[in-house]
Amino acid sequence: MGQNESPFQKFRFFDSGISLPILADVFAAEEVLSPSPRSVFGAMAQRCGVPALGGAMDFFRQLFLSGDFQPHGFCYRWNSGLVWLNVLSDALIALAYFTIPFTLLWFIRKRRDLPFSWMFALFGVFIIACGTTHVMEVWNLWHAQYWLAGIIKANTALASILTAILLVQLVPKALALPSPDRFKEVNQHLVDRTEELWRANAELASANKALQHFQEQQRLLFDNIPYPVWVYESYTLAIKDVNQSAIRSYGYSREEFLSLTIKDLRPAEDIPVLLENAKEAPEGAETTGSGRHRKKNGALIDVEITTGTVVFEGRDARLVVATDITERKKAEAESLRGNAELKAVNQELEAFSYSVSHDLRAPLRSIDGFSLALLEDYEEKLDAGGKDSLHRVRAATQRMGVLIDDLLNLARITRTEMKLQSVDLSAIARSIAAELAKSQPERKSELRIREGLEAFADSHLVRIALENLLGNAWKFTSKRESASIEFGKTRCNGSLAYFVRDNGAGFDPAHAGRLFGAFQRLHDTNDFPGTGVGLATVQRIIHRHGGRIWAESAVEGGATFYFTLLEARQEGA
């Protein structure tokens, strides 16, 4: 086309006989007279004086007619090289253009998440239209249906313009879309975040596990407290938790316990006091009291109760530790009873001693006194045998007097009240040793007293004990040329013990068991006088001080008496 003149002037419009200038007129007139969107073809039909419908039919018919146009190949002067170059190029372009929409379609179908997919569709339409124009190029080489080609081209133009406009509008929006790098970045961030979440989750799980473990541990501890423990709500007094010991001790199951209030554990008569106490229970402070609890089987037990305030499941509550003191109370009652019995026995002993003291000695005085009267008043009438008998009567009587006195002294040691204080044993021993030495100044003796020995004891009783021990040592060394007596302190059998050692007659260890019995003697009275009360007295004194006494000896090998007492430093303990 596009030769020297304008196609509107050169070519006729199909075969309708309407010349192009006429069409131009129609356009112009339509523009001026009627801006309403009436069909160009309708206007043409009116202009040709045909009814509108029939005109449209004509129009379409003429659209597919070549009229008197030359096919496009004519323009190439049917140069076969040029024609085929164009044919092949247009065909390949068309082929390419027709496949692209399908690829696009396939792409949007696969990527349904893609934004602006309509734009792809529009591209598809636009490309198909372009493809079609190229098909028409090929067609026009042999068929001069330029109107059809023009209309198709116009459509393509329309689609292109539309796509171009919309694309321009789309670009800012498309730019706003995240780029793949950005996606990558975001994705990496997401991956990192996910990993972080995983880690946090793992940590949380581990913490959860630890918490669970801790809770289990707490529960285990709570359950294994060897005392019954429970928690009750301060306001309702309802038991909210209970440990295994309580379940075992009281006979209620856990469920039963949790349906009880602390009132249910009390005998009815104790409830008013309980309520009073519960009301007055000081906040936070730990309180200890005692009371009675009734077990499921009805048994009443005495309990010591320690309570403290806690918050349990968000409510004010009290934690209770109950200790069964039934046995202790029984033991205390027994101890009291025992004490009373002991007191009664002591009183009896005192009465007995009193009677012995007054009544037992009186006949002895008569026997002795009147024996002497006989000896004096009937001296001439008595022969030597009679006088000897009376002397024996008197000796035995006086010995019995001494025995009674010793017995009374022994009883007195049990009865007398002890006053414990720090006592200088060395000083006491020194004064006793001095008295002994003075009593028999003719005796050769060596008395060694360790300095600085102290004890927490009753000084009066300790003096009696030391008098007996040192007196014994003095007595049983009387047959030695030189007596050696020592008072000291040594470690013996793992504990510190005082000792009195002598080089005297000693005793047969086989009889050591009888040593401390009252009126038990290991020696003949003729060899060593005595009543056998001394060591019994000493033992009683040591026992009253919570100490021990024992002895080591060999016949004629001297003797060592060990004893323990409370240490002076234990004062006030």
Next chain:
Amino acid sequence: MDDKIILLVEDNADDEKLALLALKKSNIRNEVVVARDGVEALNYLFCRGPYLGRDVNIMPQVVLLDLKLPKLDGLEVLRRLRADQRTKLLPVVILTSSNEDQDRMNSYGLGANSYVRKPVDFDQFVAASAQLGLYWLVLNEAPPRRT
């Protein structure tokens, strides 16, 4: 010193005889009045009952008082003597078998002037009696007599 009377309060006949014997052996020749229970001792001292006509101004130089007595025991006798103005200052020597702490405590607590335990050995008893006589009848100055 012969006019000085000794009041011996003793229920046991043997002890009474032995005490008198011991006093005699100690060369104490003073009059010894013997009361055999607490009531008799008080009757004598306060001139009551059988002793109604006795001169109340004549008081013993010393009272030898046993603790275990029938009717009224020695401590009760002592308590009544100390409660009465006439006998409040009268020298009283407890002469008894016992040396129990409680007896000594009570005796001194009620105002006994001395406490002597009767020894079993009669020789010792004689010696003790001699010392008692010497001390209370000779050495000791009695409290002033009321008029």
